[in-house]
Amino acid sequence: MMRAAQVLPAGSWNKSRERGTATLDWDERHRRRRSLTSDQGEAFLLDLAAAARLAEGDGLALEDGSVIRVVAKPEPVLEIRAGAAGLPRLAYHLGNRHLAIQIFPDRLVIRDDAVIAAMVEGLGGEAAPRLLPFDPEPGAYGGHGHRHHDDDHSHDHAHGHRHG
Known part of the structure; x- marks a missing residue:
């Protein structure tokens, strides 16, 4: 299985190196390590040193010098x-x-x-x-937000509310 260990900013590589595309939703575009399959059916391993926020058009450099272009999935x-x-x-x-x-x-x-x-x-x-x-703003502290699955907003972090 090919390994992608580097993210290339959109448009920073020669198009002749492009091997295919990987259409990924937001969760799949914010990872460090994961098995993926290109849109052309080729399995590869995303293996980055740290979690990266992959944007539409970014490239994943494979170890053979080819590139898989990231497509943001609707x-x-x-x-x-x-x-x-x-x-x-x-x-x-x-x-x-x-x-x-x-x-x-x-x-x-x-x-x-x-x-x-x-x-x-x-x-x-x-x-x-x-x-x-979907390509949300990066969090001020490097996070990418979380979802609330119901209207109960009680959890363990502070919101600056004063109760008393």
Whole structure:
């Protein structure tokens, strides 16, 4: 099995070295070590020194000098819109839920979640389901967010809330 131990920034290699593509969702594009299969059916091992955040168009350098180009797989997301004054407010509430979020000037994109869609709509926003590649902002501390599977937001880390 071929091994990929280096990530090449998008467009930084000669196209003649491209051996194929690997279409990966967000979780598959944030790994250190994992067996993968190219879109052409060739198995290879992703074996990086540290977890990397693979973006659309990045390359995985194989040990023979060839490259597998990363393609961001469309996945179920919510495209969130609101008036200009409402979008920052929605971003605040989504950030408070520690969600992985992709930020655009006119919209926010998160993974599809019915509970969060209801929250957004309750706050006056619109949450439309879409099937799009998802590439959220990297976390301030290097993380990539986590999901809440229900509307219970109780867990063991602080949110700056004062109870008393």
